[in-house]
Amino acid sequence: MSTPTPEPTQPKKANPNADPGHPQGKALTTSQGTPLKDTDHSLKAGPRGPVLLQDHHLREKITHFDHERIPERVVHARGAGAHGIFTSYGTGSKICSAEFLAEGANTPVFVRFSTVAGSRGSADTVRDTRGFATKFYTGQGVFDLVGNNIPVFFIQDGIKFPDVVHAVKPHPDLEIPQAQSAHDTFWDFVSLHTQAQAHTMWFMADRGIPRSFRMMEGFGVHTFRMTGPDGSTSLVKFHWKPKLGVHSLVWEEAMLTNGADPDFHRRDLSEAIKAGAFPEWELGLQVFEDNEEQMFKGIDLLDPTKFVPEELAPVTMVGKMVLDRNPSNYFAETEQVAFHPGHLVPGIDVTNDPLLQGRLFSYIDTQLTRLGGPNFSQLPINLPHAPVNDMLRDGMHQTYIHEGIAPYHPNSLDGGCPFMAGEGGNMELPFIDFPERVAESVKERANPVSFDDHYSQARMFYRSLATVEQLHVQQAYAFELGKCASETVRARQVQALANIDAQLCAAVAGELGLPVPEADTEVPDAALCPSVSQLGGSWPVEGRVVGIVASHSTDAAVIERLVADANLAGMRPLLVAPVGGTLADGSPVDRTLLTARSIEFDALVIADVLSPSDGARVDRDTKAGAPTPEGGKDLDPRFVLLLQEAYRQSKAIVALDGVGLRFPDAGIPAESAGVLPAGVEEAVELVAALLASHRVWARFDSPTS
Numbered sequence: 001m002s003t004p005t006p007e008p009t010q011p012k013k014a015n016p017n018a019d020p021g022h023p024q025g026k027a028l029t030t031s032q033g034t035p036l037k038d039t040d041h042s043l044k045a046g047p048r049g050p051v052l053l054q055d056h057h058l059r060e061k062i063t064h065f066d067h068e069r070i071p072e073r074v075v076h077a078r079g080a081g082a083h084g085i086f087t088s089y090g091t092g093s094k095i096c097s098a099e100f101l102a103e104g105a106n107t108p109v110f111v112r113f114s115t116v117a118g119s120r121g122s123a124d125t126v127r128d129t130r131g132f133a134t135k136f137y138t139g140q141g142v143f144d145l146v147g148n149n150i151p152v153f154f155i156q157d158g159i160k161f162p163d164v165v166h167a168v169k170p171h172p173d174l175e176i177p178q179a180q181s182a183h184d185t186f187w188d189f190v191s192l193h194t195q196a197q198a199h200t201m202w203f204m205a206d207r208g209i210p211r212s213f214r215m216m217e218g219f220g221v222h223t224f225r226m227t228g229p230d231g232s233t234s235l236v237k238f239h240w241k242p243k244l245g246v247h248s249l250v251w252e253e254a255m256l257t258n259g260a261d262p263d264f265h266r267r268d269l270s271e272a273i274k275a276g277a278f279p280e281w282e283l284g285l286q287v288f289e290d291n292e293e294q295m296f297k298g299i300d301l302l303d304p305t306k307f308v309p310e311e312l313a314p315v316t317m318v319g320k321m322v323l324d325r326n327p328s329n330y331f332a333e334t335e336q337v338a339f340h341p342g343h344l345v346p347g348i349d350v351t352n353d354p355l356l357q358g359r360l361f362s363y364i365d366t367q368l369t370r371l372g373g374p375n376f377s378q379l380p381i382n383l384p385h386a387p388v389n390d391m392l393r394d395g396m397h398q399t400y401i402h403e404g405i406a407p408y409h410p411n412s413l414d415g416g417c418p419f420m421a422g423e424g425g426n427m428e429l430p431f432i433d434f435p436e437r438v439a440e441s442v443k444e445r446a447n448p449v450s451f452d453d454h455y456s457q458a459r460m461f462y463r464s465l466a467t468v469e470q471l472h473v474q475q476a477y478a479f480e481l482g483k484c485a486s487e488t489v490r491a492r493q494v495q496a497l498a499n500i501d502a503q504l505c506a507a508v509a510g511e512l513g514l515p516v517p518e519a520d521t522e523v524p525d526a527a528l529c530p531s532v533s534q535l536g537g538s539w540p541v542e543g544r545v546v547g548i549v550a551s552h553s554t555d556a557a558v559i560e561r562l563v564a565d566a567n568l569a570g571m572r573p574l575l576v577a578p579v580g581g582t583l584a585d586g587s588p589v590d591r592t593l594l595t596a597r598s599i600e601f602d603a604l605v606i607a608d609v610l611s612p613s614d615g616a617r618v619d620r621d622t623k624a625g626a627p628t629p630e631g632g633k634d635l636d637p638r639f640v641l642l643l644q645e646a647y648r649q650s651k652a653i654v655a656l657d658g659v660g661l662r663f664p665d666a667g668i669p670a671e672s673a674g675v676l677p678a679g680v681e682e683a684v685e686l687v688a689a690l691l692a693s694h695r696v697w698a699r700f701d702s703p704t705s
């Protein structure tokens, strides 16, 4: 079945307040459109006299400025967004009647990625869960898929959300630490509240420090219900699968990046889009039978702290999303976008997951404060592309000039409008609340027994990881708990780890200098699910950043070849030289030894060895550094630092034949995995082959990070 494709970007209801832009050659005006002669001087009683209250332009300009900030999101305050398009394969249309899942349907989308805990100005690469929220502007209204990059959540019931957020936010007395879970209140909460252990395990693993938003999976977390064209229903879980694979930073990179480039993820996303390396995800569904138990192979589908391994229920791909346009105004789009898990379209409905039910209340409520009133759906970024015909009226920031006199139903004065779907001859398919039978029960504040197991999936996740990933988990727990001042809190969390995995517990306890406790809870073993590991695949290298280290006397032909090969492979070459300016081939230097840091590069190609004297550009002819006693070159310490960090972070390093780089001079063992000499013709090809597995994992056999 094919469906009419909604016109992409143009909202049907024109926004009367659309930005008039800045017409070239026109005068600056007040907000009322009055042309102005001067915006640089206040109106004064003489050049040295007092400023006059009468100056309307001064007061308007400053008053508007005073109110430029709105409250930041209470969680997920820091984010970055992009526009794109979702194209449906049609493979979901049997189980879901939503038109945007019909074959070939194209739907405009806006996605906002975020961290959870930090303030709006915090750094991108902190250890945290990431939000992955998608607004589908469908022809049947807006559908928001407001998910995370981790398929399980901290808590099972919405009523606990303020508690977990209070715990992870900075300590209330001094408001530190910012955007960190490495502090006492967080670990106090998760060790006392053991249903949080599974989620915590996921973000202590590498998923907590993604390499890029482009390399994250997304999950709807909760189970949703879909209704097919024949009226049959299924339970489903949503998955986003990134084309580039799931990759992470290592902890040293994440920490360096927080200082060196706090906008790392935001920059990466916008630069990839600018460079035409459009990020892509496939949308997939795990589909379960809709029965009264709402269980699947012993996993309660209403428990948001549990996920269903793909080994047990494969993910069927139903469409593809491509992000191809950066926002033009951060505030208007990324800041003002308002998501809500209750923004559903016909064919998709919620379930009784008590966390999801809590969310259904929260999102509108928070927008009232954040966006200043009930009309936030009229903001351009939130405006549905489907026609809106509601009876909501007035309120703060009302931008519609509604016609008619009878905004109530039924009425006989406005021609009876609006009708309900199906009434008065209209054929629109309405949203129908699924008529779920609600079991006769007593009112109580309680969880089902099936919510009681808090450890088995944390264990299953940990044991399914590759050895190097497990090592990262151990180091993450040891680091985070090492930042806790309270010994009681540390010991309690170590006890929780004893219930998850004895080896993990021993490693962390050893690092903290604490005794290793015995498990105090009996935990059933679940079958392992290797699909949670990020290792072992081979991925496209599009948009990966390769640093080409050259000097101002490197041969033009060498630079041209390396840059061309990198571009051809879809990678992003960045030229690193001792100082700025242009290189022999005329290319501008992208990074200097002062501004380059390993974190920015996925791999390095060394086209020249940089010596301290390279910095003196005027003296190019004598550029070779003083020979070391052993006959090698004197190396600029910043060049050495770049190499050593790249080495420690297990990045491919390829040195061109003949440049005379002796790795041991830079403190790098000569025989190291992924540290290679190469001719200029094959250098980039070699890098691409190594990058396909993301990092040179073999080097972590003797890890230093």
Ligand code: HDE
Binding pocket: 073, 074, 075, 076, 079, 112, 113, 114, 130, 131, 132, 133, 146, 147, 148, 153, 157, 158, 159, 161, 219, 220, 221, 222, 304, 337, 338, 339, 355, 356, 358, 359, 362, 363, 364, 366, 367
């Ligand atoms: Fe949210 N969450 N949340 N959340 N959430 C918000 O809404 C809330 C939960 C998620 O980029 C807030 O507009 C409650 C799960 C994302 O704009 C707020 C509960 C998942 C974003 C809110 C949850 C999420 C939010 C803050 C427990 C993954 C960012 C500002 C019942 C499935 C959206 C806002 C964006 C944002 C409440 C749990 C994801 C306060 C009460 C589970 C990606 O309304």
